[in-house]
Amino acid sequence: MMRYWLGILLLTAMFVDLSIARTVKSGDEENVVKIGVLAFRGAEITRQRWQPMADYLSEQIPDYHFTVVTVNNDNIESIVEQGKIDFVLSNPASYAMLAKKHHVRRLATMLNRSNGGSATEFGAVIFTRQDRNDIQDIGDLKGKRFMAVHRNAFGGWWMAQREIRSVGLDPYRDFQQLKFSSFPQDKIVYAVLNNEVDAGTVRTSLLERMNSDGLIDIQQFKIINRQEYHYFPLHLSTRLYPEWPFAATTKVSVDLAQDVALALLGIPEDHYATRSAKIMGWTAPLDYQSVDILMKELQVGPYENYGEIAVTDILAHYWQWFVYILLAMFTLSVLSSYFIGRNRRLVFSNKQLEREIIVREELQGRLKYQALHDTLTDLPNRSLLLDRVHQAINNSNRNDEPLAIAIIDLDQFKRINDTLGHEMGDKVLKQVAERFLEVVRKTDTLARLGGDEFVLLMRGFSHAENVVAIVKKLVEVLKEPVSVSGHNCNLGVSIGIALYPDHGKSCEELMRHADLAMYKAKYTGISILMYDPSINAIKE
Numbered sequence: 001m002m003r004y005w006l007g008i009l010l011l012t013a014m015f016v017d018l019s020i021a022r023t024v025k026s027g028d029e030e031n032v033v034k035i036g037v038l039a040f041r042g043a044e045i046t047r048q049r050w051q052p053m054a055d056y057l058s059e060q061i062p063d064y065h066f067t068v069v070t071v072n073n074d075n076i077e078s079i080v081e082q083g084k085i086d087f088v089l090s091n092p093a094s095y096a097m098l099a100k101k102h103h104v105r106r107l108a109t110m111l112n113r114s115n116g117g118s119a120t121e122f123g124a125v126i127f128t129r130q131d132r133n134d135i136q137d138i139g140d141l142k143g144k145r146f147m148a149v150h151r152n153a154f155g156g157w158w159m160a161q162r163e164i165r166s167v168g169l170d171p172y173r174d175f176q177q178l179k180f181s182s183f184p185q186d187k188i189v190y191a192v193l194n195n196e197v198d199a200g201t202v203r204t205s206l207l208e209r210m211n212s213d214g215l216i217d218i219q220q221f222k223i224i225n226r227q228e229y230h231y232f233p234l235h236l237s238t239r240l241y242p243e244w245p246f247a248a249t250t251k252v253s254v255d256l257a258q259d260v261a262l263a264l265l266g267i268p269e270d271h272y273a274t275r276s277a278k279i280m281g282w283t284a285p286l287d288y289q290s291v292d293i294l295m296k297e298l299q300v301g302p303y304e305n306y307g308e309i310a311v312t313d314i315l316a317h318y319w320q321w322f323v324y325i326l327l328a329m330f331t332l333s334v335l336s337s338y339f340i341g342r343n344r345r346l347v348f349s350n351k352q353l354e355r356e357i358i359v360r361e362e363l364q365g366r367l368k369y370q371a372l373h374d375t376l377t378d379l380p381n382r383s384l385l386l387d388r389v390h391q392a393i394n395n396s397n398r399n400d401e402p403l404a405i406a407i408i409d410l411d412q413f414k415r416i417n418d419t420l421g422h423e424m425g426d427k428v429l430k431q432v433a434e435r436f437l438e439v440v441r442k443t444d445t446l447a448r449l450g451g452d453e454f455v456l457l458m459r460g461f462s463h464a465e466n467v468v469a470i471v472k473k474l475v476e477v478l479k480e481p482v483s484v485s486g487h488n489c490n491l492g493v494s495i496g497i498a499l500y501p502d503h504g505k506s507c508e509e510l511m512r513h514a515d516l517a518m519y520k521a522k523y524t525g526i527s528i529l530m531y532d533p534s535i536n537a538i539k540e
Helices: 001-033 043-060 077-081 093-102 156-168 186-193 206-212 255-267 272-276 289-298 313-332 337-371 382-399 413-420 422-439 464-476 507-526
Strands: 032-038 064-070 087-089 105-114 117-119 124-129 144-147 177-180 198-205 221-224 245-250 278-281 403-411 445-448 453-459 482-484 488-489 494-502 528-530
Touching: 001 445, 032 043, 032 077, 032 464, 043 064, 064 337, 087 093, 087 313, 093 156, 093 245, 093 289, 105 255, 124 186, 124 206, 144 156, 144 186, 156 177, 156 198, 156 289, 156 445, 186 221, 198 206, 198 488, 221 453, 245 255, 255 507, 255 528, 272 278, 272 482, 289 337, 313 494, 382 403, 382 445, 382 453, 382 494, 382 507, 403 464, 403 507, 413 422, 422 445, 422 453, 422 464, 422 482, 453 464, 464 494, 494 507, 507 528
Parallel strands: 032 064, 032 087, 144 177, 144 198, 494 528
Antiparallel strands: 087 245, 105 117, 105 245, 105 278, 124 198, 124 221, 403 453, 403 494, 445 453, 482 488
């Protein structure tokens, strides 16, 4: 009997010990709150920067212990899906994807520390070395080596990719090489500095922070496609997007999410946690619709096959959502008075729309300019030249002022294309155009018709001899060889001149007679020839 009761007591004690141990373990796990932070500058820097913010939350919400877990673009979705983290601090694109797939909800938006102020928006910087004279704008990136941080990075690739595609370049097809460095983004800055790649992109503020930390001299870099906003003080090459959101996963209770949001919004800007994170604090969560627009345009993230699904497929897969939407619309109509208080959101959306309109107008202006200028030399093209000739003829009729047209054809250029290739020929044409521009008057118009043929429209002269003197300068500047990529190219010119109204009273007649004079000059070996009615066209 004694053994029986002793056995019962031992079993009871073991059960109690196991229960206590299980309770303690469960309690410890429940009290630990994990914040997943995207480590765009590396895991160690990320922990040093954000663990003080986690400690601050532990102080404000003493029932829980907050800690930082670093994540990257490759594992962030699986970590959220498996429930390994409670909160997530990531770029807006990661948040938008997690919100659509895993229903994370934003609690606050970061107030980034920016040159003594704060910013709720950020963008990306496209940059090269300051001494790269061959790269002046985005179009010059064609055929170059380029580096970004990750194929699915928002500030480290997608922002820049949108701007690159907006000028007609496909980076996956038109770049000589597209490399992805992986975190930290600092690798990209060093790769450009060391000529490992020709250009790269990083999120805004990184260059300034590396400069202030003494890691680089920012004067060694050139910003491509520079954008200026009076309220944004950092180097910028793209549109602006809302800053990083702090979001809660579905495993977080409403009460805890509310406590965290209140703690974040109430943190002082000079708190040790904000100084460590290099931010000014947090603000109410912003509207991330502009991020969705970018992802739809690039067909990335949750919109990878956007627009390819048939309407019937959508109805078959998401008919429940249509029912929910109808119910939601009915509910919204009943509770419309509640949403009157959401007017701030509408005001913000209007500001976003105004910025989009400004960007669109700027794009239309660029497209109009490109339609009237030669893409290789940036000189006026045939359309713009003919318009200016017509205007000059009208002005000449009113003011009795003469004008002249000179058609300029390069000698020996075909040989350069045949021996060195068309890419080298294009470089030669650009240098020739630059030399011509140095000697023509600002009142004259130098245009490129195509190939190696240029046209000079001249006004404001008193005698035909003045025209010849102007044109002789074009001959003189090509006496020195054109040096391109180690090759010295000797070129000459054949120039035909027609005067208005002596040699023609219409644009077409002047161009035709100047062309005849140019062919006669080329045929006879004379550099410059004025049109004469006795000239007959000599065709090659």
